[in-house]
Amino acid sequence: MEEKMGRRERKKLQSRKAILDAAVEQFSQKGFKETSVADIMNAADLGIGTFYNYFQSKEEILVQLIQQMVMEVAEALRELKAANRPADELLAAGCRITARFLDENRYVLPLFISAAEHSGLPEGSDKQPKVASPGFKGLYERILREGQERGEIRQDVPPELIAEMFHSIYQAAAISKLNISFQENVEMKTRLILDGIRVKK
Amino acid sequence: MEEKMGRRERKKLQSRKAILDAAVEQFSQKGFKETSVADIMNAADLGIGTFYNYFQSKEEILVQLIQQMVMEVAEALRELKAANRPADELLAAGCRITARFLDENRYVLPLFISAAEHSGLPEGSDKQPKVASPGFKGLYERILREGQERGEIRQDVPPELIAEMFHSIYQAAAISKLNISFQENVEMKTRLILDGIRVKK
């Protein structure tokens, strides 16, 4: 479908991509807060004002970047879900896939961190990005709900709550100061959540 | 010891308290980002410049407020620890005490949220508040380590990691959009962590 585009639409996409790429580069280098819109647009070699033809605010571009990442991970998980694997296996695979993705795309980890910083944005304020998390949480929620239906996951706790727990764990791992990799971090925690930390008597 | 203070020192403490109180009030009402230093100092009925005689930056005052909160919770947990209760009981009590504290001091919940927003601040930048979390995490870390030594907690996972998990859970609960109270939220999750979510076959 890209063939039938006029020069205008092509250039528009091109500019959009230039801005997104520049944003990734700058956010990765300096972090979200330390990157100015001017930094992004200079790196993209476009006028500052142009930014606002494509994004409503500096925060919106962050949200869009994260949403894109979540979608890619969700896509990777989809085939496993299609194969009807048990929930605990899916959850464990989720770690590996997310971790691998973050490893292959090192740039997103700083983004993920920035997203963590901004995940608790106050409800009231107008231009709220409506956060990217739903994509992530929604995915885990479905896995967990189906797991409960099959009796693989305990049913005395709402899946949303468990999903929220997984979500917080991924965010914490992204900003963890512990001396282990993101992957080890989330894998261990996933195991803990699956089996608990208390020694059974 | 407060008796032996000159007027100067007393006024200093008084100003400091006025600023802290005003900050709590304003942060609670409008959130951290939406509160300006001017807002705080107007509420405190002091000149704007005075702020910087007491705090290095707007972020520093947030950190100090959180640290104070953490210390109060830690204090409340101390007697339980002294009574040598088992780790799982301490962890469960931690929920209740933290939740009760947040309930009795509603103002801190918005602060806790702001702290969550700012917990992942980039390492490099100069005026980093060195975050309050260590207090919280350190407390849980000790509880868990002792639990492991007594064989109450599984020993194949470093206590720092579990502590990090608890910490992330509290933060997530503070900003949760789920329709349950903070207390229910962290209590359920603590139970999940203690016993796991996987149904044993």
Added chain:
DNA sequence: ACAAAAAATGAACTATATTCATATTTCGTG
């Protein structure tokens, strides 16, 4: 070739954290 529509642009506007030179208050001392 031309006019209308789309897109780009950066100067100007706004908001706010922070600095700093100055003014005010407090305190020890003669």
Added chain:
DNA sequence: CACGAAATATGAATATAGTTCATTTTTTGT
């Protein structure tokens, strides 16, 4: 009490960054 030094208070000035907008440049259909 008086006076100078030290501490504290202050808000105007500065610096920075997000956002808007009137204008210019580019593209497209005719």
